[in-house]
Amino acid sequence: VRLDEVVLRSLAKEPELRYQQVSEMGTRVETIAHTENTAAAAAAPQFYPTGWEYRSAKTLFGWPLLHVTAGADPKTGKAQVSRGIFAIGGIARGLFAFGGRAYGGFAFGGIAVGLFAFGGIAVGGVACGGLALGLLLALGGLAVGVTTLGDPALGFYRIQDVMPFLGIVHLVTAFMTLLLVSILVPLIVQSWARTRVQKNAGPRGTATAFPAERDVSRPLLRGLKVAGATFLICLLVSAVVSLLMPNSYVASARVRVNDPAAEDPHHLQTEFEVIQSVPVLEKAAVAANLKERWSKKYYGGAFMSDDATVVLMKGMIELHPVRNSGLIEIRFHSDSPTEAAELANKIAEAYCTGPSAHAGEIIERALVPQRPDRPNRVLNIFLGAVAGVVLGLLVGGIVSVVSFLKSPRASRDSAKPDRFWRWFAVIVLALISIPVVIAILGFFAAMAIPAFVKGRQHAQAIQAQNIARQTKTNQPTASLETWWPVVATNERPDLQKIRDEARTLATQGRYEEALQRRIWYHNHALEYDPGQTGVRLSFALSEWVELGRHFPKAKQALLEIRDHQTQELLEGRGHSEMFSEVEALNRELQKQDETYALFKKLETSDPQLAGQCYFWVESALVQKGEYDTCLRYLGDPQRRFEIIQRAWKQMKAFEDQSAARRREQSERHKAMAKTNSAYTSLAAPFDLPTPPPYADPRFIEQTRQLIEILVATDHKADAEKIRDQAVALLDDGRLKSAVSDAEQKMATRTRKR
Secondary structure, three states, X not given: OOHHHHHHHHOOOOHHHOOOOHHHHHHHHHHHHHHHHHHHHHHOOOOOOOEEEEEOOXXXXXXXXXXXEXXXXXXXXXXXXXXXXXXEEXXXXXXXXXXXXXXXXXXXXXXEEEEEEEEEEEEEEEEEEEEEEEXXXXXXXXXXXXXXXXXXEEEEXXXXXXXXXXXXXXXXXXXXXXXXXXXXXXXXXXXXXXXXXXHOOEOOEEEOOXXXXXXXXXXXXXXXXXXXXXXXXXXXXXXXXXXXXXXXXXXXXXEEEOOOOOOOOXXXXXXXXXHOOHHHHHHHHHHOOHHHHHHHHHOOXXXXXXXXXXXXXXXXXXXXXXXXXXXXXXXXXXXXXXXHHHHHXXXXXXXXXXXXXXXXXXXXXXXXXXXXXXXXXXHHHHXXXXXXXHHHHHHHHHXXXXXXXXXXXXXXXXXXXXXXXXXXXXXXXXXXXHHHHHHHHHHHHHHHOHXXXXXHHHHHHHHHHHHHHHHHHOOOOOOOOOOOOOOOOOOOOOHHHHHHHHHHHHHOOOHHHHHHHXXXXXXXXXXXXXXXXXXXXXXXXXXXXXXXXXXXXXXXXXXXXXXXXXXXXXXXXXXXXXXXXXHHHHHHOOOHHHHHHHHHHHHHHOHHHHHHOHHHHXXXXXXXXXXXXXXXXXXXXXXXXXXXXXXXXXXXXXXXXXXXXXXXXXXXXXXXXXXXXXXXXXXXXXXXXXXXXXXXXXXXXXXXXXXXXHHHOOOHHHHHHHHHHHHHHOOOHHHHOHHHHHHHHHHHHHHHO
């Protein structure tokens, strides 16, 4: 229906053609008006204003308590400026200012200037950001100020130079929390203010509409919600796991050992073996009534053997030498702080009050630990929080991007887009969050792959060493290390298992594999257990030599290792422990004369090192008749005899206790065989031949050698004194005739000349 038709019908000459009622004409006019309005509305372009603002009715010192702006001013077309106690916008000025550019007492933004400034570029009294310029304190990627923390950091005082690592972690965590809050708070407040403006445009705010672009704030808010939930889940999981982990306490006692390192470098390692020996641990277990206590604790009251008790104790004890002293630290781990301290003290007492009591005394008793050694709950929860931040930023960022891409795009007009969240979110997140995320990921990488890094460095060192050897020989070396044990992170290789594998492989004829395990054990055993010193240079080498009888390459590997260490010593890069290895290798290879020749060369090139190596070559010097050389390096004869005496008492006590234990267990086996038919057909495991004694022959040999040196150098009075002391300890004819035998030997040597 058109308007001209209504007019023409109203003016028709014939009455029957006109509208018969006024209401009918009014209906037609209303229909036309509604149709035209609808068409005009459909044809007209949608109106999208350039910005909006929210200003609170309450004021303080003439400033609104809260002033939130977005976009450009519709009157001037310029960016709006937020001014208030709390100011949020593209440009914000206030006591608390949040924005792309923020100026105020507390300023948070892409560019932040204030007394306390946090942002991509932060300038103020206290500044934290990607680039931080702070009068008092600067914390950031590039920090410049009086007191700084960053990399690089330019200032008079660098926090990382004086503050421990954990304190730095707490400080950085506090600043990062403020930064995250500074992002979350304005986002929530602006969303709330925009809703108020939409619903109630009046004296509280002016609503013109919103920019004709995708809404950025809602995807960001959704992403932050997901990030917050992820952070809380990670924090909760780390807290629950840490709280459920059982406590482990460690207590340590210290004992002093008279340091004989100048004469006997193996003495301290011998003490380690004595402390971990079955007699000492059994004595400590009896004193603490461990068998009964642990049978209830671990076996539910069932029978617990002595062997099981000792095995458990060995798994809980740690021994560490105190550097540059004769002290040994005895550590004991337990889930009970009282038990940890008690057993550390009992083991120390068992060691110091036994037959080897003269070897040491308790210097420091173990105290009941007040805190568990593991787990470190604070560190675990902090790592959970850091993981939550990293994972939350990652997941929240993905959610925000996906939500933004799925949000509808309205038709554009000439209005300027709202730059607030581009300024605030993009700049702040890019300049602050990205470097922080990279730093956190680097921190986790450093924690997660230390074994990989250590293994790579070791492999590179071995490769360089092997290349150097191949360069000298121009052929593959027999001692080339190509095998290493596969263990989980933070676990230690089982050294005894590796030696057992080497024996088994040799028995099966798989000599190359056996050799590789021998090489690895020799190169790395002391890295994981310093107590392996004696085994490594005695039993392990004897087994290696035995392998060499069937596999010549194994003997060649020993010779290469010896020759390499000999060369290192002669070129001034060696030490006394290296000389002891060369001596042990030559002893097993039946080439003691080469040890003597090496010592004589060291006397010329490095007399000080030669003096440190004298102990291992003393027997060879005596055989060569070089008594004056022995006397020069021997030191006080009486002190040397005291060391020999102390070592004899320790070994004698160990042999006696081992024999008593063998007899006891053999009798127990026989008693059980009488009541249990299963034992009748089995031979007693301790009815084997008793090992030959070692303590007495070694004591006699060392004492006679000392007396021979003294007699040959005209110190007969000292020799007779030491002889009398030795006979008082051990009534043996070889000791009684030591002086006369030495005189007769000197006379024979003189006649031969």
